[in-house]
Amino acid sequence: MEMTTKEKIAHINEYIRGKGFTYDPGMIENFWLSLKSKPFVLLAGISGTGKTQLVKLFARAIGAEYRLVPVRPDWSDSSDLLGHNDLQGNFVPGRILSIILEAKDEPEKPFLLCLDEMNLARVEYYLSDFLSVIETRDLKDGRIVTDRLLPFDSYGDIRFPENLYLVGTVNMDETTFSFSKKVLDRANTIEFNTVHLMPPSGPLPAETEPLEVSNDFLKSEYLFLNRCITEENREFVESVCADLESINHILEKNNAHVGYRVRDEVSFYMLNNRKADLLPRDEALDNAVMQKILPRLQGSSAALKDMLCELFKFFAGEFESLQTPDGETADAMDARLAQGNIRFPKSAAKTAFMVRRLDEDGYTSYWL
Numbered sequence: 001m002e003m004t005t006k007e008k009i010a011h012i013n014e015y016i017r018g019k020g021f022t023y024d025p026g027m028i029e030n031f032w033l034s035l036k037s038k039p040f041v042l043l044a045g046i047s048g049t050g051k052t053q054l055v056k057l058f059a060r061a062i063g064a065e066y067r068l069v070p071v072r073p074d075w076s077d078s079s080d081l082l083g084h085n086d087l088q089g090n091f092v093p094g095r096i097l098s099i100i101l102e103a104k105d106e107p108e109k110p111f112l113l114c115l116d117e118m119n120l121a122r123v124e125y126y127l128s129d130f131l132s133v134i135e136t137r138d139l140k141d142g143r144i145v146t147d148r149l150l151p152f153d154s155y156g157d158i159r160f161p162e163n164l165y166l167v168g169t170v171n172m173d174e175t176t177f178s179f180s181k182k183v184l185d186r187a188n189t190i191e192f193n194t195v196h197l198m199p200p201s202g203p204l205p206a207e208t209e210p211l212e213v214s215n216d217f218l219k220s221e222y223l224f225l226n227r228c229i230t231e232e233n234r235e236f237v238e239s240v241c242a243d244l245e246s247i248n249h250i251l252e253k254n255n256a257h258v259g260y261r262v263r264d265e266v267s268f269y270m271l272n273n274r275k276a277d278l279l280p281r282d283e284a285l286d287n288a289v290m291q292k293i294l295p296r297l298q299g300s301s302a303a304l305k306d307m308l309c310e311l312f313k314f315f316a317g318e319f320e321s322l323q324t325p326d327g328e329t330a331d332a333m334d335a336r337l338a339q340g341n342i343r344f345p346k347s348a349a350k351t352a353f354m355v356r357r358l359d360e361d362g363y364t365s366y367w368l
Contacts (some may be wrong), residue, residue: 004212005276008062011211013059018207019055024194029278030287031058034188035218037268039165042118042179044172044295045192046368051169053112063212064110067099075121078129082158091128091155100149103161107143110218111164118168119176123183126155131186133160135261137223144220163215172367181296185261188269188291194366221267225274228255233271240270243285246314247293254307262292286344289315292348293345298365300358308355308364315348317341330356 013028034041043051047205052068053108059066068239072080083094096113100327103111124131136147138159144162168187170176222228244263251257266288273284297304312319313335319336333352342348350366358364 002053005217006278008211008213008217009278010278011208012058012061014205014350015208015210016054016057017205019057020200020204021050021057022200023194024052024235026059026279026283027054027190029273031191031212031289032218033269033272033276033278033284034190034291035167036272037163037265038134038186038188038219038220039160040169040187041165041167042171042187042189043167043192043226044189044367045174046195049192049195050092051192052114052116055112055167055169057064059110060113061210062110062217063210064112064218065102065106066112066114067096068116069095069099070112071118071120071126075126077126077210083130083155085312093155097155097158100158100161100164100186101155103164104158107161108214110161110213110215111161113164113166115166115168117171117176119170119179122177123168124180125334127183130166131183134186134229135192137220139223144223163339165218171233178367179295180246184295185242185292188265188288189295192289192322209358219291222271225264225267228268229269237267237271240267240285247289247311250280250310251293251320252315253310254303254305256300257294258296266292282343286346289344289347290350292355294338294347297354298363300363304364305355308358312336312348312351312355315342315344315351328360 005128005361009029009032012032016028032297038194043054044310045051056068057309058064081094081095083092083095083097086092099111103109120129133146133149137144138146146160148157148159150158170179171220172178227282237363241263244266248257256305269288270284273279274281278284280345286302309329316333316336319332330352333348333355336342337349337352354364354366
């Protein structure tokens with residue numbers, strides 16, 4: 001019998017554990033949901049936490065093609081990736097053009113392209129053409145098509161293949177560039193900062209054979225919100241949008257509110273999760289808020305602190321001491337987190353971290 005999506009995700013988890021890697025519960029489900037919702041995902045965190053390995057192992061677990069391209073600090077525009085015409089008019093192919101052509105030739109096989117340490121150069125400079133073209137995706141005759149990636153015909157009609165999935169690994173430190181809101185709005189940003197240094201106890205699980213899936217396993221099912229609302233899911237989508245509306249009213253106080261793109265992509269993530277029955281509804285929405293909304297927040301103003309406190313109240317419920325001397329607000333948040341019964345625990349914990357950082361350093365952001 002054909003495996004369900006939930007059974008395939010469980011098989012992928014077993015495959016990865018059999019290779020000696022363990023990720024937090026729900027991580028593989030979250031990664032699949034992010035890829036399914038949009039073919040551009042960022043894996044962010046400190047070095048050595050298994051970001052690149054996740055992409056490789058996930059690709060091997062489903063029988064997909066895996067390609068790794070290290071980003072160079074001198075990349076300044078899309079010609080480094082796609083190619084350009086030299087002074088003699090000859091076309092010089094870029095680093096990933098051959099990967100695009102491979103994916104185009106095997107449309108039923110998923111291709112996972114990992115841009116390693118992608119923020120060593122400014123992402124919005126060298127990836128801007130990709131980001132713009134991904135936004136042009138549309139469904140024609142059952143296939144997802146985009147505008148052209150190359151404005152000239154040296155390699156034919158080159159578009160973003162529907163079976164290509166772009167995953168960037170990023171380390172946020174003094175050697176890298178931060179992300180613009182243009183980039184963050186267009187990606188799901190999954191945080192990797194949990195580290196368990198103790199080796200696994202007991203024998204490793206037996207190695208599991210990889211799956212062989214078609215591109216339908218990762219291909220986006222939802223592209224436009226108005227096209228995917230049915231009588232069956234209308235109430236569900238409206239409940240998700242109602243939660244986003246409440247969050248957006250809080251964000252508006254600091255001019256940090258999100259637009260329709262974020263609303264749509266959070267809705268797609270939630271619809272994919274509901275259809276596959278992977279995560280509880282609020283756990284999935286907690287992931288989506290962490291990945292689509294909180295990474296955009298940074299600054300040093302008192303208005304930002306007020307906004308973060310209001311967000312915490314939405315995520316975790318009431319807590320004592322909103323306006324107190326430095327440090328006490330974060331202490332009250334930590335006390336509330338220790339009580340448990342938190343609706344959105346990840347987002348609440350991240351918000352508390354950001355408030356404490358603002359109190360102690362005078363500046364805060366999502367990134368460690």
